[in-house]
Amino acid sequence: MNLTAAEENYIKSIYKLQDGQAVVSTNAIAYELDTKPASVTDMAKKLKEKKLIDYEKYQGISLTAEGRRLALQIVRRHRLWECFLVDKLAFSWDEVHEIAEELEHVRSEKLINRLSEFLGNPTTDPHGDPIPDAQGKISKSKQLVSLDKATARRLEVAGVSDQSSSLLEFLHAKGIRLGTQIDVIERYEFDNSVEIKIRNQPAFTISEQVSKNIMVKTL
Amino acid sequence: MNLTAAEENYIKSIYKLQDGQAVVSTNAIAYELDTKPASVTDMAKKLKEKKLIDYEKYQGISLTAEGRRLALQIVRRHRLWECFLVDKLAFSWDEVHEIAEELEHVRSEKLINRLSEFLGNPTTDPHGDPIPDAQGKISKSKQLVSLDKATARRLEVAGVSDQSSSLLEFLHAKGIRLGTQIDVIERYEFDNSVEIKIRNQPAFTISEQVSKNIMVKTL
DNA sequence: AATATTATTTAGATTTGTCTAAATTATATT
DNA sequence: AATATAATTTAGACAAATCTAAATAATATT
Numbered sequence: 001m002n003l004t005a006a007e008e009n010y011i012k013s014i015y016k017l018q019d020g021q022a023v024v025s026t027n028a029i030a031y032e033l034d035t036k037p038a039s040v041t042d043m044a045k046k047l048k049e050k051k052l053i054d055y056e057k058y059q060g061i062s063l064t065a066e067g068r069r070l071a072l073q074i075v076r077r078h079r080l081w082e083c084f085l086v087d088k089l090a091f092s093w094d095e096v097h098e099i100a101e102e103l104e105h106v107r108s109e110k111l112i113n114r115l116s117e118f119l120g121n122p123t124t125d126p127h128g129d130p131i132p133d134a135q136g137k138i139s140k141s142k143q144l145v146s147l148d149k150a151t152a153r154r155l156e157v158a159g160v161s162d163q164s165s166s167l168l169e170f171l172h173a174k175g176i177r178l179g180t181q182i183d184v185i186e187r188y189e190f191d192n193s194v195e196i197k198i199r200n201q202p203a204f205t206i207s208e209q210v211s212k213n214i215m216v217k218t219l
Numbered sequence: 220m221n222l223t224a225a226e227e228n229y230i231k232s233i234y235k236l237q238d239g240q241a242v243v244s245t246n247a248i249a250y251e252l253d254t255k256p257a258s259v260t261d262m263a264k265k266l267k268e269k270k271l272i273d274y275e276k277y278q279g280i281s282l283t284a285e286g287r288r289l290a291l292q293i294v295r296r297h298r299l300w301e302c303f304l305v306d307k308l309a310f311s312w313d314e315v316h317e318i319a320e321e322l323e324h325v326r327s328e329k330l331i332n333r334l335s336e337f338l339g340n341p342t343t344d345p346h347g348d349p350i351p352d353a354q355g356k357i358s359k360s361k362q363l364v365s366l367d368k369a370t371a372r373r374l375e376v377a378g379v380s381d382q383s384s385s386l387l388e389f390l391h392a393k394g395i396r397l398g399t400q401i402d403v404i405e406r407y408e409f410d411n412s413v414e415i416k417i418r419n420q421p422a423f424t425i426s427e428q429v430s431k432n433i434m435v436k437t438l
Numbered sequence: 439a440a441t442a443t444t445a446t447t448t449a450g451a452t453t454t455g456t457c458t459a460a461a462t463t464a465t466a467t468t
Numbered sequence: 469a470a471t472a473t474a475a476t477t478t479a480g481a482c483a484a485a486t487c488t489a490a491a492t493a494a495t496a497t498t
Contacts, residue, residue, distance in 0.1 A: 004454075004455085006454080006455060006456090035455095035456075035457090036456080036457065036458085038456085038457070038458080038459095039455070039456055039457070042454095042455075042456075043455080043456095046454090046455095057463090058462095058463060058464065
């Protein structure tokens, strides 16, 4: 199965977003890939044709077994290159994503397996995410952190540690719910407040109390 | 100047083929890139637009100073990756070209400069070709070898060591002249004859006597 | 110099991946 | 249940890179 870089990016995004969820929405993929929902629909048809995703109009998208297999290969490549950049070329963990984003599309099993060996067959990348082995086996993904301690820019809300209705009400009003993707725009040291942004809405700031109680995972 | 992978491949080929020559022909580029002359004409218009080549209809193609600068960057990336693959990942010199062909398109100066440093700032790649430095300085290209000793598959005729008219006549009849690109199809041990192929013609075999007297360089 | 051959370009089509704007379907709210 | 809002899809367009077939220009041969 030979994929273009664009197809690989879609497969990888669907894999990232699926995680637990039964299906992934068109909009979520569009947001993740910084493209338009119409483009996602177009690509969904192609990937369905190739039997890499299950897709029915308006019903969301999920990977097939084959799609998942390929996704794991791509994730493996990406994370191994991140290791290489950090361990061997002395990049810092926050600089490597973009470059790995390009390197991951170089398709050569031999290359990747030799690279893995060269790096000492690492099992996690510099961000703590697990690296699938050559057979596609991957250990459990990172556990959750509270939003005030998270380091990544793009996060997904995975739970709340305080179930008080006042917090839930606040979150609801702000449009934050389980699975919502947020971008951290800025962290203000003087009061540990965090400026975040959701999908199409303008950015807003939340207090430390709130951010301590939102559990997130990196995407 | 941001180039697509396709544009980079054209620039690199033109650089390779130019070497001494004043201009490069549409056909030569098409052959080098395994594409059609019509496609080369199309791309020539784009690259002229971007001021990377000088090009007038029917008059051949040559790099501008800016084009040459970019070509050297691409060559640098390609050759450094080849070094990496051979020195660090234990590939053999004949396996690396294809993979480096993909890696070379990952555009990040920082990446390439760090890679160079990591490899000990090598000045030649595993095939003996010189690696341009970060400023685009490159030492003279490899000296010539006789065809019977050459190892690469694709070669360019750069001279003959025997100037006898019988040899020149033979070469002329076969369509071999200075600058002709040839592909080595097979080398036969029992008599050291070499089967070669030129552009659009069927393959043919030449004897050891002849191949000893054809001086070639790798492209 | 006329003709044949080869090289190159043009015209028009195709594929991939994307987009905008409009239409449709699903979901939420009253 | 009706209506408003949000999500998704369709239709039609576009740019990049390529192709084939036909036309044109350059070069070689007689």
